[in-house]
Amino acid sequence: MDDFSKLAPFMRRSGQIEIGRDRLAQVRKQLLCLLVTDDLSANSLKKMIEDFDCPIYRHFNMTDIERLFGYTGTKIVGFRRSSLSTKLQGMLKPWQVRRVANGGVLLPQPRVAVLGASGIGRHHANWWRLEGANVCAFLGSSEASVERTAATLREHCGCDGRGYCSLAELLATEKPDVVDVCLPPALHYAAVKESLLAGCHVLCEKPFVFDDTLPAEELLAQVDELTELARVQRCMLGVCTQYVMAVKECLKLWKNGHDVADIEHFHGRLVSPTRNRPPVPEWTWVDLAPHMLGMCQVIAGGAEPDWGTLKTRFEDHLAEAEFTVFRAKTKPLRCHIHTFHTDTEPKNVRQVQLNDQLYDIGGCRDEQGVFQMEIACRDGDTEKREDMLRLLIRSFLRGRTEMDPAMARQNLAWMLRIIRHGLTHQPQA
Template sequence: MNESLPVAIIGAGRIGRQHAKWYQAAGCRVVGFLGSSEESVGRTQAALHEMLGVTIPGYTDFERLISETRPVAVSVCSPHALHCQHVLQAVDAGVAILCEKPLAWDEEKPLAEILLDARRMVAAAEKKQVLLAMNAQYVAGLPAYMEWYAQVRGPLDRPSRYEAVMQSRGRGGGAEYRDIWIDLGSHPLSLIVKWSPGVHIEPGSIHCVLRRKEVVADFRCVAANGNVCDCSIRLGNVPEGKLERRFGVNGFLLDYEGRNNPEGVFHTYLSHGGEEREYPDLLLMSIEAFVRAVRGEGEPLISGAEGLRNLELQVEILEHAVVEQGAAD
């Protein structure tokens, strides 16, 4: 990526700092970031300096950030409930947007209103012809998956069964019940949306159980071409130990791990049947695809419309979920 693209990070917290790191690695210039208070902005600036070796101006006012640093693109990495506000502000400013998953979510709002927010975001971007993309980086692993699948099984014709397992430490270690689904659900759904274009869920097929530390969702999805695929998603919040992350179709599953390579660079490792292969970090690949799209040289991994479809599925499944409390709860 030759000429350096000026980008800003809206919320340089846990994932926002990773966006900043990978923008820099992709040859972009991080020209500013937004935070919630003067004090927290100071802390973030020091953390970014240590990470990137440059002092990046921090702001608490969105319009000032845009007018003084003039980014061409922003990553919206603020908490879910602020995605809608920040994306609409970015659309107004006419800058390209990579919004973290889920496209929108506000615990204070009914589910129908969350969907309305997301539809407003996509419609506003379309109307102003601003690029809106969503980040759910596992989609970046699909070409590697397809290549591996083809080597072992031959070309993938039709996915008939989709499986995903994803564990995390949970937000602040404490995500439970529906919060696990809100936090992690968009990742496996992003793969389903890619694998089954135009997907809808077969009515009556959803069985979703919310447990204190685990969410299990089984449902049947139908693609626009009529292909039917049974989907099984298991999400968990585990406090310690190796995280299980696995995905695939038709029983061919790859395990995912993200860790530093011997040079200290965070990479993706996919494994199957005792064999492990190394790839660039999936978030880096997502950001590179977004940067190419901003330059008019390709498509982002997940468009705003696909991010909206993802959210619609996430909401639909949650609407059918039942809570199952264990003896210890």
């Protein structure tokens, strides 16, 4: 921040700096941005977020403010609009405080705890780190698993957060800003609830909640409870269905000469290895369908399916569904979702078809070895994009939940209804 130190004296001499809460309130409409110190209390920061519309940056401490600007005992500094202020604001960009749903606050460079970091969670941890967050802790199921996961995280992404076997101990000791839940689905509800009660923002892996011993009504009631708790706690709550980011990239390609309203047919195909799972089609559906359903939701714009059009095929490792969504003031959307676990090639298929345009979603590494998304189109063109999970985590860090609780509830309700239909309409032998 050498350039910042050089600019600071000029800012003070130019009369572009305001201090004192009463004075800041008087000139709030003339302010370009606010700088608050790291030691400003959480309650004071939330009050600033509520009272001021301009961007707020959290960096430095009171000693730094005195050294840079000459003000003693000052935790809040306002900058009037000017060319100098604009340059200074650009330097502060990495430390912007994000305003989130329900009036909450997401701090720059937040402390993130990953619950369940030995599987998909290790990829989450890597993207949090690359996006500037501090992965401070992770949760394991036993001392042995914690030790193994710690070694995996150090090797995989250079993360050295502390491991815990108790979520309560993790939350009390580490006080994370964000909790990323990558546990088995049956553990999601309790982990999300405990994290929200601790005042943490939560990103939860799909499906939002699921326990095959509970009826659909109880699972949806759990979602409603967690949604209300997030509102009361003023915390972000989102579900990680990263394929919503993939379909948005496909739609950008589609929109080159087309309108989304012209999409009449969506076909999503997702295939992955069995990993020793028994041939239970509803398990395939729970594992893979939330991603494809999320894609449908994006294209359908919140509209509900006509459930009278639903057709399913559930057998062995295969789970398929077809249905039509009647969108307001546009053409019906016919949806066909194919999910499959297999031990034969190709073991990994990720395809999106919009009308007659097929997008094959793969992956490759860039020049720095960072994994990214690669979208192959039918005409032979290949488009490279940043990894879909990375894009979703980046969006969360910017204060946006790509699948918010309302969308997540719809996703779960669709998933459960299709399971019920698939199990009660088995093909005849």
